[in-house]
Amino acid sequence: MDDGKVPVTITGAEGSLRVELYAPSATVKRDPAIARCETPCIAHLERGQYRLLVYATDDTVEGSRMITIDDSRDLIVHPRSSGSGETGLALGILGPVAIIGGGVLALSNMNLCVDSCEPRDTSPGLALLGVGLMLGGLVATPIGWVLYGQSRHPGVEMAPLVLAPPVARLAPMEPRHSAPMGLGFRAVF
Secondary structure (H helix, E strand, O other): OOOOEEEEEEEEOOOOOEEEEEOOOOOOOOOOOOEEEEOOEEEEEEOEEEEEEEOOOOOEOOEEEEEEEOOOEEEEEEOOEHHHHHHHHHHHHHHHHHHHHHHHHHHHOOOOOOOOOOOOOOOHHHHHHHHHHHHHHHHHHHHHHHHHHHOOOOEEEEEEOOOOOOOOOOOOOOOOOEEEEEOOEEEEO
């Protein structure tokens, strides 16, 4: 009997994780979960979209992401480490600081003349350092915010489900013919 549900195994990439599955429109932790388990586990789910919630551990952060179940799958969940979120936040905040600081440093060490120009002692090395800081900040800012944004969404590796082959159960058969062989044995044919 096909009820439309497919088996899905959920495994933590680096040990046991507590996970929950929600409907795509559900609010995590407020609405009831469709399934909840501690990995490794197996669930029989209808095909469709789900929100997967991974709870925090000592080394990882809590996060959720959308997944699509279209067939039997092995889901290997890669939770994000708390360090990647902190690094991303630091880069995202320090990047604009480097842009502004580098701009001030570069402009203050350039000989800019509008109406009259008085020679002054400036260092082209500091101007180049300022430009370098600005470029570094321009690169660090988007990388930092992307790292921070991804730190709240666990990685999920999906592979086709590989189940052990079913074990055939043999029912006892009534012998059609048997003959005594001695010592308590019977030949059945």
